[in-house]
Amino acid sequence: NRDVNKQEPTKYPLPRQATYEEPVVNNTPFLSTSHDHFNPKNVPRDSSKLYQPDWVYLDRHVLRFYGYFKESVVESNHENSRNRKVKVLFYLEDNSVSINEEKFENSGIPQGKFLKREKYVQENGKFLTAYDFRLGQAITLYGRSIYLYNCDDYTREFYEKAGQPQGPSEPYENDQWTSTVTNKWIPKKDAQMKEYLEKKLGGGKVNSEKQFLENDRKVLKFFARFEGAPFIVHYFLADDTIE
Incomplete structure (x- = not known):
């Protein structure tokens, strides 16, 4: 759409500049990332x-x-419906937007990158801008109505500097499926009991191969007595078992 491409870029007031270390080559700034070469020679550095x-x-x-x-x-x-949580990122550099969906284990649906970074054209023929995002309201992207309930601190500073402060954050309410899975009791795995049962049935694996090789055929022999009856106890150093 040629009319869309001719739109003037939106100017944004920034609350603070990004901080980063500029690379240096041979004790001089690397010109590919230095911004001084954009200034005319007859203009002081303060107006860069x-x-x-x-x-x-x-x-x-x-x-x-x-x-x-x-x-x-x-x-x-x-369940009748499910809430799919997403993180909406808006890049002020070129008014592009990307959406990432939070991955939830065993959800049964593909998750992750929901929308690759791109400039979105609205129904009115204009590009999506930062002033189209408001907390407590939904924004429609490719037929998906995404309800915005929270944002980070820098985003709040940006809108306060622009004179359009965002509303208060809203708590996120889990859907029926998420509440059921979150509140479901999951028994903890007992590794020691599992190892005991496996070795009792003649299975299991050696904890350390080094221990097995160094102590193979090495057995400790004990003479014991229980209720007057004599017993012999063997302790195998190779795998820490007794008989």
Whole structure:
């Protein structure tokens, strides 16, 4: 769409600049990342920010929102819908957006990268900007209505500096499936009992191969008595078993 590509880039007031160490080669700044060469020779260094391009001025400035969208479940008797938590990242450098879904173990659905970084064109024909994100409201991306309930501290500072402070954060409410799985009692594995039962049945594995090789055929012999009856106890150093 040519009309979309002709849109002027959005200027954003930044609460603070990104901090990073500039690489140095032979005690001089590396020109590929140094911004001084963008300044005209007759302009003092104090006005360097006036001549920085957007990709330099807005570099490494990312807004982070936390949200979720509901997805209907029709093949389960335990739930009707499921909340899928996502992290929405908006890059001020080029007004691009990416969405990552939080991975949940044994969820039964593919998770991870939900939307690769790209510039999104809204229904009105304009690019998505930072001012389109509001806490407590939903934003629609490719047919998915994502409800935003929280953001990080830097994102709040950004909107306060822009004169559009975000609303208060809202608690996230788990869906029926997540609540059931989270509250389900999972028994802890007893490694010692498992090892005992395996060795009792004649199985199991040697804890240390070195111990087995160094102590093979080495047996401690004890003479014991129980209720007047004599016994002989053998302790095998190879695998710490007795008979």
